[in-house]
Amino acid sequence: MRSTSPLFLLSALLTLGLGCASAPTKPSGPAVLTSQETTVLSQGLTEAAVRYRAQVASPAPAVVERADYELVSDGQVVKTGSAKLDVRLVPGVPADVSFDERAPYVKSPEDLARLSTQGGTLLLALRGTLVVRSGDQEEKVPFAASRAARVPRLPTVVVAELDGARYSPEEVQINLRLGVHNPNPFPLKLEGLSFQVSVAGKSLETGTLAQADSVDASATGVYPVEVAVTRDTYGPEVKALISKGVLPYGVTGELTAPLMRVPYSLSGEVKLNVSR
Structure with missing residues (x-):
């Protein structure tokens, strides 16, 4: 039976110990x-x-x-x-x-x-x-x-204010203020508010408002539109129309913002006041 020398045993133990020290440690x-x-x-x-x-x-x-x-x-x-x-x-x-x-x-x-x-x-x-x-x-x-x-809510377009001033039997100016109501608890960024205003069935004014504008949280932004009703804009029937004292009107258009298109259509009558 071969005997193992103490020196050999010590060398083997050191080798094993070094081998264990060099092995990668794993997180606990x-x-x-x-x-x-x-x-x-x-x-x-x-x-x-x-x-x-x-x-x-x-x-x-x-x-x-x-x-x-x-x-x-x-x-x-x-x-x-x-x-x-x-x-x-x-x-x-x-x-x-x-x-x-x-x-x-x-x-x-x-x-x-x-x-x-x-x-x-x-x-x-x-x-x-x-x-x-x-x-x-x-x-x-x-x-x-x-x-x-x-949840985001779409805004609405309303008539915020409206009046008509009669300057002569053939001249009336309608002052229209379109309102954009923001029902959200955060500001509403707009791209534009297009409009087409007609009086008694005739289109008299078109345009775009509120371009790159914003409406505060839970607020209404107001945008003015002026419409002249005269012989030049309406035609020779304007005198008979104005004499009635009340003008029927309509407003159509679209409110736009990123990923948003809100068409609207508003109509009613405007009672004429006499402007001196």
């Missing part, structure tokens, strides 16, 4: 979320800015490299993205991570019209994975958090 457990939330920073008729915040803890030194995410509105994915984070994690100490996203939460004019009639609130959510690296190990930590936002 996965990184975890200790808290998370999504907040709505701002909202418009068709887009919103949201922020995701969380605290992440790891049992080993690690880095939260990035967030791969989806923005979800009313159950539909409206945007995907990736946010660089580079947040270092100290073992056992929760660290804050956050990122912002601004994107349309309405896909089409049809979606906007549907939501407007739906009323109530909708959920805006950020969901995805946080990519955490510890040594040569990479793990993906799922996350998801939502926040309720007010």
Whole structure:
């Protein structure tokens, strides 16, 4: 029977020990979320800015490299993205991570019209994975958090003010103020308000107002239109028309904004006052 020398045993033990020291170490457990939330920073008729915040803890030194995410509105994915984070994690100490996203939460004019009639609130959510690296190990930590936002509502166009001044038997000026009512708790950005004004069936004035304008939250923006009813604009029948003291009128047009088209049609009568 061969005997093993003490020197050989010591050498073998050292070899095994060195081999164990050179092997890659594994984290003692996965990184975890200790808290998370999504907040709505701002909202418009068709887009919103949201922020995701969380605290992440790891049992080993690690880095939260990035967030791969989806923005979800009313159950539909409206945007995907990736946010660089580079947040270092100290073992056992929760660290804050956050990122912002601004994107349309309405896909089409049809979606906007549907939501407007739906009323109530909708959920805006950020969901995805946080990519955490510890040594040569990479793990993906799922996350998801939502926040309720007010459903956007379409604005309406109304006649805010109306009067007619008779300067002579053949001259009347109609002062019309179109109102754009914004029922939302946020400002409404407009592209334009087109109009066509007719008097007694004849088109007398056309144009576009409110270009690149905005209406405050829960307010009505007012836009003036002046219409001259004279022999030149209406024709030789203007004297007989004015003599009645009341002029029938109609206003048609369209209110536009990103992903929004709101046609309108208004009509009525304007009683003439005598201007001296």
